[in-house]
Amino acid sequence: MTDQSQDGKDRGLSDAELQDLVASTDTGGREPSNRSVALLIAGTALVWSLFQLWIAQPMLWFGQYLPVFNASQTRPIHLMFAVFLAFLAYPAFKNSPRDRVPVVDWILAIAAAACAFYVFAFSDHLAVTARSGLPTETQVIIGAAGLVLLLEASRRALGPALTIVGGLFLLYAYFGTGWLIPELIEHEGLSFTSLINAQWLDTAGVFGIPLGVSTAFVFLFVLFGSLLDKAGAGNYFIKLAFAGLGHLRGGPAKAAVVGSAMTGLISGSSIANVVTTGTFTIPLMKRVGFTSEQAGSVEVASSVNGQIMPPVMGAAAFLMVEFIGISYVEVIKHAFIPAVISYIALVYIVHLEALKKDMPALGEAKSFLGMIVKTFIGFVVFGVGFTALIYGVHALEAAVPSLTAPIMMSLLGLAYLWLVAVAARQPDLEADDPNDPEIKIPTVGEVYATGLHYILPIFVLIWFLMVEQQSPAKSAFYATALMLFIIVTQKPLKAIFRGNAGDIGGQISEGFSDLIEGLIAGARNMIGIGVATAAAGIIVATVTKTPIGTELAGLVEQLSGGILILMLIFVGIFSLILGMGLPTTANYIVVSSLMASVVVSLGAQEGLIVPLIAAHLFVFYFGIMADVTPPVGLASFAAAAVSGGDPIKTGFTAFFYSLRTVALPFLFIYNPTLILYGVDLGTTGGILQAVFIFIVATIAMLLFAAATQGYFLAKSRIHETAGLLVVAFTLFVPGFWLNMLQSPFLDIPPAQFEQAVADAPAGSRLRLQIEGPDFNTGETASTTLVMDIEGEGTAQERIDASGLLLFPEGEVVRLDEPMFGTPSAEKLADFDFYADTPVRLASIQAPRERMSKYVFYIPALALLALIVLMQRRRQTKPAF
Structure with missing residues (x-):
């Protein structure tokens, strides 16, 4: 056991320094001492949030009084706020002042905002000049200045990676040829006027689809997460994870995985996820026997996985809708199984680590298997209840269609009042000190009732997305509107239910303060994403205007010698390199623009039909691994700052823990049914097939995790590890063996x-x-x-x-x-x-006509039974 003082020495950074790390990465590290300047920054962020809520509300009741903006008008305003705040909130360099805004930054902020505002103010003039191929000299100058200032804002908010990549793509588009440009992707080069026109003045570059998605969808989801966190949902999710898992072997690590999965619902940043949950989970992991690097790695692996977890997927889900042209529900359907089995496997990995090291439980030990059974029962009960609700609402719509919405809103309001009343019977959750010598793990009964009302806006979001099949923007607006109501009313209502009605005025004031702080925090969290999506538009426009998008497949084919698996490995490596140092949203835009079509075309050349969604998920998975992998590995550096471990070792260990995330993309390229491609969930047969795929894929992923960990029921020997890998591969891709015997x-x-x-x-x-x-x-x-x-x-x-x-x-x-x-x-x-x-x-x-590919499950399961028999003789600890 490590005492408090020792933990304090091991910690790389203090809590204040960790918060500064998150701020400098996600919201801007500048805190002006001048109250007027601080209020200006906060006020601008607040106005930005209010503007986004105004343009998102679906009724357009103000249309007869105020102008209704279209997408080509809202995008420049969105970018105007982002670049203005980027120059004010992010210092230029590490040694730049943080307590004041230098004059140069004021000039840059105003100039950048003006360049973006010009596109809004003169949109009609641009339509008949630049967008018709006749830009004026003034427009070209403004566009050039806007591009330079955007790249500088990107450098400040996101680091140099995207700025360098964007700059290189601009140079490539302009020059076209040169000794550094391979002959395969050479072109004549664009004129300076054409380049600026395509990148800034037209609607397909900086102000193209990526910025449009940021404006219409991403802001609302980030704001929703910020309000949830400000209301207390983040602490509630972490406490709930510890209540359910903290009593198990290696419980803090298991709780870190589940807590990060739930926090991923409200955080679009793997770094913020690492620091938010890691400040509590990492010290506790170290106390039960994990090394500093292992503790940090578990947190990194689970936090980065939050970016692949529906419904938000680090905002990439909404970009996939636009890029691929399928519905949001389809994206979630395809992404769900890989994300869930990846998290289940990570829980199992830390369980195996706990078994290998014979780690103690914190408090009275409980059964891992029992927890799994209870979780399964909970999911079944929820599924039955949710299905009954769907049929009930459909019956209500058939009986009284005009009254359905008022009745549902009334029932939602009553449910909220009841859940707040239940929460008021328990004391509010306080953040625990992980370095306290006496850690008391709460029970689920003590925790779950305190925050059930936080589930309501998430439920509303999922209902409108999945059941009503509304647009992501409208669904996010309704969920955010409910969250605005909750954050203002929860404290006054608790005061009433607790019999403290005399303090209701102070509680109402606190509620509005939380609301304003949440709106400001949501906007500041969007600065980097807004700038990133705009800067990534440079890459998208270059791919459109030059042959690089179509010829990269030929380049990869040359490097791989035409061998498909090598081609996919090269694409994965390129995606990983392109994703280094980028936030999830920009990461996906860059890697999908360049590499997704490469996967499809290379597969087609080799006779493998790769669904476009599988190709996009393939490059997305590898792109986000850049947050894990040295030498950049931003999430690994953040975790090392919490644990006091070596960041490079933390990164490599986290990559080892994430091997399942690396393997999954290859598996669903060769077997698209893993992402439910071609599975009709609207039929009973399709649902049963999906359940079968989920169960088999989960077992296969657990066996893969056991193989990579070198431990199953006991420490594995080499031939047993090889056997587990063969069994896992057969369960994942049974058709591989059938194709070797019979041509399809x-x-x-x-x-x-x-x-x-x-x-x-x-x-x-x-x-x-x-x-x-x-x-x-x-x-x-x-x-x-x-x-x-x-x-x-x-x-x-x-x-x-x-x-x-x-x-x-x-x-x-x-x-x-x-x-x-x-x-x-x-x-x-x-x-x-x-x-x-x-x-x-x-x-x-x-x-x-061929025999069933599932015949190969029989020898695979026989091999698994043999491995179990061999390891049972050496088993000294229970498997669960």
Whole structure:
């Protein structure tokens, strides 16, 4: 056991220094001593939050009195607030004054805000000049100044990474050729005027989709999280995690994992997550036997995983909606299983660490297996209750449609009053001191009732997103509106229920103070994200205007020698490098803009059909690993600052704990059903299939975790570790072994294409191997095109529906340019249909009847049983 004084020595930074670390990263580290300046910064942040709530409210009741802004007008205002606050809140350098704002920063703040405001104020003039290809000299000067100031704001708020990347992309777009630019991605270069027009004056660069998502969706979710945290939900979630898990072996580490998962709901920053939960969990982990590096690594791995956890996913979920063109519910459906099994595996990893080191429990030890059973029962009860509520609301809508909304609002209000009354019977939760020599782990019964009303706005958010299927912006607005009401009323209501009505005036005042502080904190948390999404728009515009987006696949293919697994490894490494030093939102924009299409095209070249959502999740997972991995590893450095451990060792240990997160993207590239791709959750069969996939994937991930930890029932020998990896891989991708025994497709000669289409049953798919000259290089390229067979029409009608134009010439089937607007036209856009060498149909593959791939579960489970028998002889501790 480590005493308090020793923990104080081990801690790398004091609490004040840790808060300064978070502030300097997320909200700005400057605290002006001049009250007027401090009020100006706070007031600007407050006005920004109020502006975002104003433009987000869905009723537009003010439309007849005030102008209603469109997206091209709200984005510049959003950026105007972000850059103005960035220069005032973030010092230029480490040694720059923090107690005052230098004159230079005032000038830069006003100039940057003016450049953004110009785009708003003169949007009509820009539409007929710059956006029509005729920018004026004044517009070019303002745009150039805006880009430079944006990159400087990015450097201050986010560090140098995005500024350097953005600057390099601007130079590449301008010059096009040079000794540092590979021949494969060379181009003629854009003129200075064209460059500024594309990046600042048009609607596809800085003011493009990423900034639009930040304006419409991300701000509201960050504000929602800030208000939740200010109301006390963050402390409630951590206490609840400790109440449920703290009594187990390695309980503080398990609580850190679950607490970070719940905190991920209200934090879009892995660094803030590390410091918020880590200041309490890391010292306690060290007290039960984790080293400084292990304690920090558990916190890092669990906090970074918060970025892949629905419903927010570090705001990347909303960007995926825009980039991929699928609904928000679909994004959540695909992201859910990988995120959940990753967290379950991390809990199991720390459990194995506790077994290996025979760590004691804090307080009276309880059963891990019992906790799992209780959690499962809780989920079942919640699921049944939620389903019953859905059917009840649908019945109400059918009976009295006009009264449904008032009735539901009344019931929600009554539920809130009841839950606050329940909370008032318990004392308010106080933050514990982790260095206190006597740690008392609370029980779930003591904690859960104190904050159940915090679940209501989360419930409202999920209800509107999942059940009503409203837009993320509208759903976030309703949840935030409820949160505004809760933060103002919870303290006065508690005072009334506790019989302290005489103090109600002071409690109302405290409620409004919390509201204003939450609104200000939400805006300050958005400074970096607003600047990041705008700066990332530079990369998006460059990818659009230059060949780099289409030619990166060729570069990766050259480096890998055409071997698919090596290609994916290179893409993962590139994504990790591109994500270094970037917040989650900017990270995803950069890696998805450059690398997601590369995964799809490389897979198609090798005959592997990769769903676009799988490719985006692949690069996203690797991008966020940059927060873990040295040499940057911002979350690892933050955790080391809390634990007093070595940041590099912490980073490598955290990466080792995160191997499951590294493995998952490869698995759902080869087996997309892991992300429920192609699984219809609207049917009973689809739901049962999803449950089966979840159970099997969870078991497989636990076995993978045991293999990487070298411990299952006992310390594993090399052959047992290898066996566990084989079993885990087979459970994840059983089709791999089946493909080795039986080809999944029948090869059909191209000349028989029309007959193959006629014979294919409705709803099936044919795979077409297309070869021809590449439009950019002229060299022969190939890709795999999936043709969906729709309806019961003739072969020609089915071919016409696909958009393909085929011309048989003996044994050769030549392709002409597909019909415009069809899926085939988009997928074959890289072929040159007007070259001397024709684009042709190289081969056809039709699905064949095979035995079930799940047959391979039998030998896998037999191998697992053998490993269990071997380890049971050496087992000295219970497995759970």
